[in-house]
Amino acid sequence: MRLELVKRPQHSALFSALSPFLAFGLMVIAGAIIFAALGKNPATGLYAYFIQPLTEIWSLHELAIKAAPLILIAVGLCVCFLSNNWNIGAEGQFTIGAIFGGAIPLYFPDFQNYATLPLMLIFGAIGGALYAAIPALLKARFNTNEILTSLMLVYVAQLILDWLVRGPWRDPAAMSFPQAPAFHPWAIVPELFPMSGRANLGIVFALIAAVAVWFMLARTLKGFEIKVIGQSPRAGRFGGFSATRTIIFAFLVSGALAGLAGITEVSGAIGRLQPQISPGYGFAAIIVAFLGRLNPLGIVAAGLVLALSYLGGEAAQIEIGVTDKTVRAFQGMLLFFVLACDTLIHYQVRIVRPKPAQATESQTEAAHGHG
Amino acid sequence: MGMAEAILLTIATAATPLLLAAIGELVVERSGVLNLGVEGMMLMGAVAGFGVALTTGSPWLGVVAAAIVGALFSLLFGFLALTLVTNQVATGLALTLLGIGLSGMIGEAFVGEPGVKLGSLYIPGLTDLPLVGRLIFGQDPMFYISLLLTGGVMWFLFRTRAGLTLRSVGDSHTSAHALGIRVIAIRYLAVMFGGACAGLAGAQLSLVYTTQWIENMTAGRGWIALALVVFASWRPWRVLAGAYLFGAITIAQLHIQATNLSDLAGLPGPLLWFATLLKSIPSQFLSALPYLATVVVLVLISRNRRLTMMNTPASLGRAFVPDR
Numbered sequence: 001m002r003l004e005l006v007k008r009p010q011h012s013a014l015f016s017a018l019s020p021f022l023a024f025g026l027m028v029i030a031g032a033i034i035f036a037a038l039g040k041n042p043a044t045g046l047y048a049y050f051i052q053p054l055t056e057i058w059s060l061h062e063l064a065i066k067a068a069p070l071i072l073i074a075v076g077l078c079v080c081f082l083s084n085n086w087n088i089g090a091e092g093q094f095t096i097g098a099i100f101g102g103a104i105p106l107y108f109p110d111f112q113n114y115a116t117l118p119l120m121l122i123f124g125a126i127g128g129a130l131y132a133a134i135p136a137l138l139k140a141r142f143n144t145n146e147i148l149t150s151l152m153l154v155y156v157a158q159l160i161l162d163w164l165v166r167g168p169w170r171d172p173a174a175m176s177f178p179q180a181p182a183f184h185p186w187a188i189v190p191e192l193f194p195m196s197g198r199a200n201l202g203i204v205f206a207l208i209a210a211v212a213v214w215f216m217l218a219r220t221l222k223g224f225e226i227k228v229i230g231q232s233p234r235a236g237r238f239g240g241f242s243a244t245r246t247i248i249f250a251f252l253v254s255g256a257l258a259g260l261a262g263i264t265e266v267s268g269a270i271g272r273l274q275p276q277i278s279p280g281y282g283f284a285a286i287i288v289a290f291l292g293r294l295n296p297l298g299i300v301a302a303g304l305v306l307a308l309s310y311l312g313g314e315a316a317q318i319e320i321g322v323t324d325k326t327v328r329a330f331q332g333m334l335l336f337f338v339l340a341c342d343t344l345i346h347y348q349v350r351i352v353r354p355k356p357a358q359a360t361e362s363q364t365e366a367a368h369g370h371g
Numbered sequence: 372m373g374m375a376e377a378i379l380l381t382i383a384t385a386a387t388p389l390l391l392a393a394i395g396e397l398v399v400e401r402s403g404v405l406n407l408g409v410e411g412m413m414l415m416g417a418v419a420g421f422g423v424a425l426t427t428g429s430p431w432l433g434v435v436a437a438a439i440v441g442a443l444f445s446l447l448f449g450f451l452a453l454t455l456v457t458n459q460v461a462t463g464l465a466l467t468l469l470g471i472g473l474s475g476m477i478g479e480a481f482v483g484e485p486g487v488k489l490g491s492l493y494i495p496g497l498t499d500l501p502l503v504g505r506l507i508f509g510q511d512p513m514f515y516i517s518l519l520l521t522g523g524v525m526w527f528l529f530r531t532r533a534g535l536t537l538r539s540v541g542d543s544h545t546s547a548h549a550l551g552i553r554v555i556a557i558r559y560l561a562v563m564f565g566g567a568c569a570g571l572a573g574a575q576l577s578l579v580y581t582t583q584w585i586e587n588m589t590a591g592r593g594w595i596a597l598a599l600v601v602f603a604s605w606r607p608w609r610v611l612a613g614a615y616l617f618g619a620i621t622i623a624q625l626h627i628q629a630t631n632l633s634d635l636a637g638l639p640g641p642l643l644w645f646a647t648l649l650k651s652i653p654s655q656f657l658s659a660l661p662y663l664a665t666v667v668v669l670v671l672i673s674r675n676r677r678l679t680m681m682n683t684p685a686s687l688g689r690a691f692v693p694d695r
Contacts, residue, residue, distance in 0.1 A: 003454050005692055086460055138666075144673040147407065147460065148598045152662040155591050163655035283468060290461060325475040325586070332411075332469025336451065339462055343455040347692075 005347040015344040020291050020298070022344075023337035024305065030333050040320050048319040049312030049330075059311060061197025065269050066310045068202030069094070069278070071303035072261035073285035075206070075213045076254030078294040082217070083230040083250045089135060089150030090258040091282025092157035093128040097259025098266040099161055100127025102180065102273045105187035106169055112186040120187060120263055121205075128259015129252045131157065136251030140244045146251075154282070162275050169273060180273035189268035202264040207300065209257055214296035226250065258282065279310065280328065287335040290342075306331060378622060379506055383514055384580055386618025388413070388572040388589075390517045392596035393603070393610045394524050395568020400600055401528060402561035403541035403686035407463025408448050410593025411470020412566050416441040416573025418474040421481055421584045430489040434513075434574045441570020442563040444470065449562040453555050456690040471587060478584045486582035489513065489574075513575040518611075520568065525607040537561060541684035544691040554691055569593065591662065598665045602672050604682035613668075620664050624657040 015022075028046060035045035053059045073090045080087040101124030104116065134153060138144040164180070171181040189200045217223035229236040229246045236243060266277055288306050292299030313327030343349065392409050399406050419440035424433030448466045451457045491511045492498070498509040528534040537557055540547045544554045572592070577584055595617060603609035627649050635646050673679055 005454075005456060007692065088464060138670055142670050142674045143676055143679065144666075144669050145598075145601060148594060148601070148669055149666050151594050152591070152598075152665045155662040156659045159655040159659045163653045166655075167653060286464060287468065323476060323479045325472065325479055328472030329469065329476045330472070332465060332472040335461075335465040335468060336447065339457040339465060340451055340455055343457055347456070349455070 002352055004350050004352045005343070006350060007347055008345075011345050015341070016293070019341035019345060020293060020302065020338065022341045023291065023334060026337040026341070027330060027334045030337075031330055034326065034329070035320075035322070038322055040322060045316060045320055045322065048316040050308060052315050052319070053308055053311035058197045059315075061193075061199035062311055063304065063307050064192075064199035064203040066307035067303045068200075068206045068268075069261035069265050069281045070285050070288050070306050071206035071300055072202075072209055072264070073254075073258045073282060074288035074292060074299045074303060075210050075296045076257030077285055077289040078292070078296060078299060079213060079217070079226060080250045080254045081230075081289060082294055083226040083246050084233075085136075085139070085247055085250045086147045087132060087135065087150050087251055087254050088147055088286060089132070089152075089154045089282070090254065090285055091278060091280065092150070092154035093131045093255045093258035094262035094265070094278055094282050095154075095157040095161050096131040097124040097128035097262030098273060098277055099157075099164060099262075100124055100130075100259065101263030102183070102266055105183045105267075106180060106273075109184065112184055114186075116186040117189065117267070120267060121260060124263025125256040125260040128262060129256040132251040132255020132258070133248070136248050136255075140247045146247075161273065161277070165273050165275055171272075178275055182272045183267055187267055188271060189264055198269070200264075200268040202261075202268050205260060205264060206303070209260075210296040210300050213253070217296065222249075258285075284310075284331055287331055287338070290335060290338050293342075306334075309334075376502065376505060378626070380510065381625075382615065382618045382622045383506075383510060384618075385621045386614040387511075387514050387517045388575045388580065388592055389596050389599060389617055390521065390611060390614035391513070391572035391575060392569045392593055393599040393614060394517070394521050394607060395565040395572075396596055397600050397603070397605060397607060397610055398524055398528070398537070398568075399561050399565035400687055401541045401605060401684055402537050402558050403544055403684050403689065403691075404452065404558050404562055405459045405463065405688040406445065406448055406452070406466070406562060406565055407460060407597065408445065408466025408470065408593075409565075409569050409596050410589055410591070411467035411474075412441045412444050412569035413573040413576070413589045413593045414470045414474035414587070415444045416570030417577040417588060418478040418481070418573075418584060419570070420574030421486055421577040422477065424487040424489075424578055425481065425484060428487065430487045430578050433487065433578055434489065434571065437570040437574030438567040439570070441573065442567040445562050445566025445569070446559075448566075449559050452690075453558050453562070456692055459688050459690070467593070475586045478586060481584040482586070484584065486577060486584065488582045489578040511575075511579045513571065513579050516571065517575075521607055521611050528607065538684070541686055544686045544689070548691070548693055554693065558691075569596075572596070595661065595665050598669055602668050604672065604678065605684065606682075617661060617664065621661050624660045627652070628654050628657055 031049065032042035032046060035042040053063060073094065077087060077090060101120040104120045104123055131153065135146040135150040138149055139146040166178040169180040171179055189202060191198055191200045193199065217226065225241045226246060228239060229241055229243055233243050266273055270277060284306050288299055288302045291305065292302035309327055309330055313324040316322050316326065317324045392413055396406065396409055416437035420433040420437035423436035424430045448462055452459045452462045489511055491509055494508050498504050528538060536552055540552060540554050540557050548554050573589065576588055581588065599610055599613040602613045632647060632650055635643060638646065
């Protein structure tokens with residue numbers, strides 16, 4: 001018995017819409033199995049993970065805080081992935097964005113007015129974009145593999161941050177803690193509803209970015225160019241689109257959004273620069289981008305799901321005592337299931353019993369178009 | 372033991388995991404499959420090796436377990452990328468993310484446990500030879516395994532019919548299929564070999580290099596191994612050279628970080644000045660050196676477009692659905 005793929009004449013709209021839900025369902029099942037294997041009641045585990053964080057106002061605020069960077073980064077990544085540019089260094093661009101934006105209140109502590117925060121956000125975006133420009137230029141100019149260079153730069157960015165907060169930017173008042181001084185009130189991203197929780201403007205930035213990028217991809221020539229270059233560079237060349245320009249554009253957009261996410265995170269949820277500023281948002285955002293089917297509006301929903309998994313991990317640790325390391329395992333499984341389910345969009349999967357002599361002709365006629 | 376000898380030994384220890392992971396990935400890529408999950412497979416190998424060695428007390432069982440777990444874990448990638456023809460880049464990333472998560476979850480119980488060390492070889496007489504004794508006859512078993520594997524892969528790929536078949540699958544899966552070669556089956560075997568090698572690389576880290584389990588202890592070595600394969604333009608002996616180059620860079624920066632200037636007071640003026648200069652570099656920048664070197668090396672090798680095109684397996688990363 002083996003699996004056989006038969007190419008669909010057209011991609012299936014049904015499975016296009018269904019596959020993220022199918023993937024999530026499979027992850028829930030796999031999660032139940034993991035909880036059972038850890039000797040916990042699967043029902044309580046899943047409840048703590050996926051339902052409980054949604055039952056209280058304060059944790060909905062936390063959901064927004066966690067979803068904001070995920071959505072911002074993933075929206076940028078979808079521009080990259082659609083144009084066949086594999087930026088997997090968003091975590092580094094996030095970090096550099098935080099450093100660039102965070103430099104303003106640290107170097108100009110007396111610059112405290114309405115312009116401070118917008119300037120920080122702009123600097124953060126510029127920092128992220130500049131850092132993303134490195135793998136972009138290397139790919140455009142030297143054809144260097146952007147996957148490896150963008151990833152290597154993540155480690156470099158984290159070491160730069162580490163050096164800054166332990167060295168030149170260290171808060172002398174913080175005794176032995178390696179951290180920069182807290183941002184002054186003008187450098188803090190305002191909270192939306194301070195009465196009920198700490199959700200801040202970050203989620204608004206994320207929604208604006210999602211709608212803007214959705215509009216660009218769906219309604220503008222630039223968006224068309226990105227998708228054509230991604231699907232067929234040759235067709236793009238005939239259309240007069242420049243692959244080089246698209247590489248740079250995609251990386252700059254995703255770098256800027258990751259940088260914006262970075263500065264929003266440190267000046268919002270954290271309030272200062274410190275050695276650890278992200279629980280792997282830059283990598284989780286890759287999962288968000290695929291779960292959202294590389295569509296900015298889908299990414300908003302997917303970002304909420306991944307944010308929920310972070311909160312659920314914390315809740316499950318408190319409620320049933322499983323390690324919060326399960327979070328990353330769950331997230332990794334989710335991406336696996338998403339990718340597997342996406343196969344159903346382009347192929348029919350059928351199980352073939354080992355009777356090789358009886359292969360029918362009608363099966364093969366649809367199967368010729370492989371890539 | 373002399374200083375130079377000690378440094379050479381540590382370089383070999385730092386280079387071995389890179390070599391193991393890269394030589395496995397080289398075979399995978401020669402078969403036309405790009406598996407970016409090396410980092411995840413290494414972590415799974417590291418945690419499996421550590422756990423089995425700890426519970427059974429036998430580091431050798433740990434090594435075997437690491438290779439098996441690495442191969443089984445790579446099957447996940449194989450099933451998606453080969454059977455379900457998913458995007459190989461995305462699937463490899465998924466394998467890495469899953470490996471980081473799963474190994475962290477499994478390894479939670481091992482954090483802080485003292486590990487079991489895979490002892491070094493000792494042959495009375497030979498190992499005690501001056502200068503070369505320790506280098507040739509006194510290293511850890513993983514060192515010898517990595518060299519044997521490299522030689523074996525070299526022989527297999529370029530001296531055997533099966534190796535030729537594997538390369539043909541990587542260069543043109545359509546033609547290979549037309550000749551009746553079972554493309555998917557060969558790719559599955561290659562992927563599993565790569566997984567087993569990455570698992571061994573992980574075991575080297577948790578049973579030889581550090582002998583403890585630390586979450587995410589590979590610290591990007593899986594990615595550096597991937598870069599090494601590109602750097603080596605898919606040639607085994609160049610992977611060997613590249614791995615030792617990176618081992619040397621890693622050890623050099625560690626030595627600069629660890630050396631005290633006061634110990635060097637006896638050095639002649641210019642050397643002392645140079646040492647002081649090196650020591651004035653913040654340690655984080657020294658730690659970043661291997662990653663930056665990877666970027667530089669990738670740029671240098673990819674600048675020559677024609678050479679890269681010529682050496683890259685032509686079907687690398689492309690999906691294959693057999694039409695029967």
